[in-house]
Amino acid sequence: MSSLTLHDVRITGAEGSRNYINDEYGALSWLLTKDHKRIAILYLISITIMFLLGGSFAVIMRVELLTPEGDLLTSDTYNKMFTLHGIVMIFFFLIPVIPAILGNFILPIQLGAKDFAFPKINLLSWYLYIFAAAVGLYVIITGGVDTGWTFYTPFSTQYSNTHVIGVTFAGFIAGFSSILTGLNFIVTIHRMRAPGLTWYRLPLFVWALYATSVVMLLATPVLAITLVMLMFERFTGIGIFNPAIGGDPVLYQHMFWFYSHPAVYIMILPAMGVASEVVAAFTRKKIFGYRFVAFSSLGIAFLGFLVWAHHLFVAGISVYSALIFAFLSFFVAVPSAIKVFNWTATLYKASVSWATPMLYILGFIGLFTIGGVTGLFLAALGLDIHVHDTYFVVAHFHYVMVGGTVMAYLAGIHYWWPKITGRMYNEFWARLAALLVFVGFNLTFFPQFILGYLGMPRRYHAYAPEFQVLNVMSTAGASILAVGYALPLIYLGFSLRFGRKAGVNPWGAVGLEWTTSSPPPKHNFEETPVVTWDAYDYPAMMKAVGETQNV
Amino acid sequence: MADISVTEHHHSDHAPTHHVTPLWQYLLVFFALAVGTVLTVVASRFDLGMWNTPIALFIATVKATLVILFFMHVIHSTRLTWVVVIGSFLWLGVLFVLTFADYLTRSWSLY
Amino acid sequence: MSDTTLHAHADEHPPHHPFLQHHFEDLGQQHEASTLGMWMFLTTEILFFGGVLCAYWIYRVMYPAAWAEAASLQNWQMGAINTIVLIISSLTMALAVRASQLGQRMGTVVMLVLTLLFGGIFLGVKGYEYSVHFHEGLFPGAQTFTWHENPALAPQVQLFMAFYFTMTGLHAIHMVIGAGLLLWFIRRAWRGDFGPEYYAPVEIMGLYWHFVDIVWIFLFPFLYLIHSAGGHHG
Numbered sequence: 001m002s003s004l005t006l007h008d009v010r011i012t013g014a015e016g017s018r019n020y021i022n023d024e025y026g027a028l029s030w031l032l033t034k035d036h037k038r039i040a041i042l043y044l045i046s047i048t049i050m051f052l053l054g055g056s057f058a059v060i061m062r063v064e065l066l067t068p069e070g071d072l073l074t075s076d077t078y079n080k081m082f083t084l085h086g087i088v089m090i091f092f093f094l095i096p097v098i099p100a101i102l103g104n105f106i107l108p109i110q111l112g113a114k115d116f117a118f119p120k121i122n123l124l125s126w127y128l129y130i131f132a133a134a135v136g137l138y139v140i141i142t143g144g145v146d147t148g149w150t151f152y153t154p155f156s157t158q159y160s161n162t163h164v165i166g167v168t169f170a171g172f173i174a175g176f177s178s179i180l181t182g183l184n185f186i187v188t189i190h191r192m193r194a195p196g197l198t199w200y201r202l203p204l205f206v207w208a209l210y211a212t213s214v215v216m217l218l219a220t221p222v223l224a225i226t227l228v229m230l231m232f233e234r235f236t237g238i239g240i241f242n243p244a245i246g247g248d249p250v251l252y253q254h255m256f257w258f259y260s261h262p263a264v265y266i267m268i269l270p271a272m273g274v275a276s277e278v279v280a281a282f283t284r285k286k287i288f289g290y291r292f293v294a295f296s297s298l299g300i301a302f303l304g305f306l307v308w309a310h311h312l313f314v315a316g317i318s319v320y321s322a323l324i325f326a327f328l329s330f331f332v333a334v335p336s337a338i339k340v341f342n343w344t345a346t347l348y349k350a351s352v353s354w355a356t357p358m359l360y361i362l363g364f365i366g367l368f369t370i371g372g373v374t375g376l377f378l379a380a381l382g383l384d385i386h387v388h389d390t391y392f393v394v395a396h397f398h399y400v401m402v403g404g405t406v407m408a409y410l411a412g413i414h415y416w417w418p419k420i421t422g423r424m425y426n427e428f429w430a431r432l433a434a435l436l437v438f439v440g441f442n443l444t445f446f447p448q449f450i451l452g453y454l455g456m457p458r459r460y461h462a463y464a465p466e467f468q469v470l471n472v473m474s475t476a477g478a479s480i481l482a483v484g485y486a487l488p489l490i491y492l493g494f495s496l497r498f499g500r501k502a503g504v505n506p507w508g509a510v511g512l513e514w515t516t517s518s519p520p521p522k523h524n525f526e527e528t529p530v531v532t533w534d535a536y537d538y539p540a541m542m543k544a545v546g547e548t549q550n551v
Numbered sequence: 552m553a554d555i556s557v558t559e560h561h562h563s564d565h566a567p568t569h570h571v572t573p574l575w576q577y578l579l580v581f582f583a584l585a586v587g588t589v590l591t592v593v594a595s596r597f598d599l600g601m602w603n604t605p606i607a608l609f610i611a612t613v614k615a616t617l618v619i620l621f622f623m624h625v626i627h628s629t630r631l632t633w634v635v636v637i638g639s640f641l642w643l644g645v646l647f648v649l650t651f652a653d654y655l656t657r658s659w660s661l662y
Numbered sequence: 663m664s665d666t667t668l669h670a671h672a673d674e675h676p677p678h679h680p681f682l683q684h685h686f687e688d689l690g691q692q693h694e695a696s697t698l699g700m701w702m703f704l705t706t707e708i709l710f711f712g713g714v715l716c717a718y719w720i721y722r723v724m725y726p727a728a729w730a731e732a733a734s735l736q737n738w739q740m741g742a743i744n745t746i747v748l749i750i751s752s753l754t755m756a757l758a759v760r761a762s763q764l765g766q767r768m769g770t771v772v773m774l775v776l777t778l779l780f781g782g783i784f785l786g787v788k789g790y791e792y793s794v795h796f797h798e799g800l801f802p803g804a805q806t807f808t809w810h811e812n813p814a815l816a817p818q819v820q821l822f823m824a825f826y827f828t829m830t831g832l833h834a835i836h837m838v839i840g841a842g843l844l845l846w847f848i849r850r851a852w853r854g855d856f857g858p859e860y861y862a863p864v865e866i867m868g869l870y871w872h873f874v875d876i877v878w879i880f881l882f883p884f885l886y887l888i889h890s891a892g893g894h895h896g
Contacts, residue, residue, distance in 0.1 A: 221713065309649065318652075588742060598889060624865075639709065654723065
């Protein structure tokens with residue numbers, strides 16, 4: 001606290017005031033920073049680059065799939081395209097995007113803390129991400145990898161002649177980055193909350209990130225050791241997972257999905273947290289059933305660990321355990337549904353403001369629901385055997401990951417952009433982009449549900465001619481989606497220079513991050529705040545505003 | 552908060568780990584660990600039928616518990632530390648139980 | 663917790679400790695945060711080693727005869743000596759924490775040096791075992807695995823040896839990292855950084871070291887002392 005007042009920081013938007021951006025200058029002041037806000041910006045830049053890279057692989061695939069023949073790419077190249085698309089998007093975009101960008105920036109401020117508990121580890125986490133990304137890029141440049149993002153054995157260990165060790169090593173390092181982020185989040189939430197900020201006063205974004213971090217800590221190490229065994233097997237040629245020498249490839253799948261299924265919740269839980277923030281802010285209401293929403297995050301984190309083998313239904317696991325896993329998988333729907341119902345209940349009879357973040361979140365709620373419900377189809381043993389490894393699965397997880405996580409990320413970055421940069425973006429272009437993303441997304445992926453149900457298998461560069469119409473629709477949708485994603489890059493970039501000043505609280509939202517200046521000062525608050533109100537206390541705020549107006 | 556003066560500048564509930572373990576306790580734990588090691592070797596010299604593995608596991612678990620409780624000071628730590636320690640092993644249990652649920656039931660026939 | 667930080671503003675009378683980082687209110691909060699952080703890290707370590715143990719157990723249940731055969735190829739005397747050595751190093755580590763709590767500078771240094779010494783003995787014995795295994799043709803790999811005393815079991819014995827080297831290798835890497843940290847801690851202890859007010863780093867160093875000890879407590883019976891079903895390999 002005393003160190004805070006050392007700086008002559010005046011908040012409330014004074015012109016030319018000192019903040020985390022202009023506090024120091026020079027590349028080194030960014031590359032060696034321990035300020036969580038600057039690290040968030042570093043992540044914002046690097047993750048955006050990885051998103052564009054992963055997206056470009058998707059574009060190439062969609063262009064190839066315009067025609068039934070494999071005319072643009074050879075099957076080998078196509079294998080590399082979907083593999084790299086998956087690896088880049090999952091390990092380098094979806095897993096870190098909301099925690100590492102929005103969480104890094106907002107979480108300590110929402111807690112009323114000066115920084116994370118371990119600022120150096122936070123920076124280390126970014127460097128690990130960059131190192132992993134560099135290894136990944138090296139692999140891409142020197143020939144790529146063709147195993148699919150799941151690296152199933154024995155193909156990945158015995159037969160693939162691509163850079164499996166390089167890319168699994170990159171995944172291993174990226175895993176450490178995400179472990180350190182999760183560790184920092186949990187310790188910070190436990191130990192760094194502002195006075196008066198009890199657990200039930202925490203914003204739901206914090207609860208969601210807490211649950212996410214638990215999953216990161218408990219799941220990622222198992223992926224790490226699995227990849228170590230995979231690398232060891234490929235390196236020495238002995239068959240830990242090779243049936244020819246007594247190994248069991250299904251064991252690899254068990255251990256891989258022990259991480260990778262919970263990893264789905266690493267991607268969606270923070271998105272749910274953003275949704276709660278935005279729904280409350282733009283309906284001016286308390287989130288309906290706050291405690292249910294908070295604990296459903298922990299419920300999802302817990303139940304998410306009990307369902308992994310529903311990815312193995314056709315891999316030869318025992319029928320009895322398949323039954324158990326199918327049964328448990330249905331349970332995850334319960335806490336997810338609780339959230340959807342509570343957001344809907346919050347929207348009920350509210351005066352909803354149609355600001356850009358809210359548009360994205362309305363899209364999120366609908367698309368996530370579709371993604372979640374089709375997930376129940378896939379958890380059902382019988383139906384899964386029918387649609388396994390078809391485009392139905394592809395459509396399902398894109399509805400959850402793109403329709404869910406990416407929509408929520410876009411909502412979050414629009415919601416907190418004024419806080420991060422101190423500038424407002426152009427609302428017209430932002431709403432247009434939100435609309436394009438929604439339309440483009442559905443046009444891209446809804447046809448894939450039908451394609452999958454009709455039997456089009458995933459991961460092939462050529463397909464039967466009767467599937468062409470739906471594939472052309474999908475590719476057309478992808479081009480709209482690409483425009484929708486490109487627009488924010490333009491108008492958000494534009495706002496940095498030409499946007500009007502945001503002020504402390506442009507949305508009139510409740511929350512500690514809206515009580516400090518935009519952009520925040522280096523240590524977030526001039527005085528450590530003392531919290532005496534519940535999260536989303538909009539009714540009290542509206543009442544207070546009403547009283548001052550009546551006077 | 553037995554015999555120490557270190558907490559005088561701290562809020563007492565902020566420093567629950569500042570407990571100095573008496574020397575004899577450390578030595579006793581060490582002695583128990585050494586005995587456990589000898590026992591596990593001795594037990595492995597005898598054919599105890601199906602009990603060989605459970606006994607080895609039991610001794611190892613007791614030894615690990617002693618280290619966690621006394622050397623790692625969990626016995627004097629916050630409830631949160633207990634939750635973290637127990638939770639970690641429970642989660643490991645999830646991995647074991649559900650994976651073995653597959654392997655041990657594969658040979659069961661359906662009819 | 664939150665209610666204690668409420669009046670943190672009121673009593674700032676003790677001057678800032680040189681090792682109090684700016685974003686913490688006091689050393690108590692810093693201590694709590696760093697030990698919790700270490701425990702969280704150990705959680706990931708438990709699942710890291712637990713993952714390979716899970717795979718190990720699956721195969722142990724699948725191939726009991728090969729597992730017993732392979733374990734009988736290990737030198738259990740070396741394993742037992744190493745177990746005792748590591749337990750001693752855990753004791754000295756715990757005593758180092760105690761010495762720093764009591765403000766005994768030389769005591770801390772001596773105990774840390776002893777911990778490093780016993781850790782080094784452990785690694786030496788381990789290295790000797792490794793060289794013997796290479797010599798016996800027990801290192802997994804097409805060229806290196808030449809053991810064929812029992813050809814029927816050889817593939818699964820190789821599988822066991824893969825686990826042996828993965829698990830003991832990861833354990834040894836943790837020991838080496840621990841030894842490196844100890845060197846740094848000896849220097850800091852010698853400099854007089856630690857004392858009753860500030861011993862959290864020694865404490866979390868201890869947590870790490872004891873964890874590595876615990877891993878070995880399990881690895882020893884798992885890798886050296888498997889009784890075969892028939893009982894003739896004991």
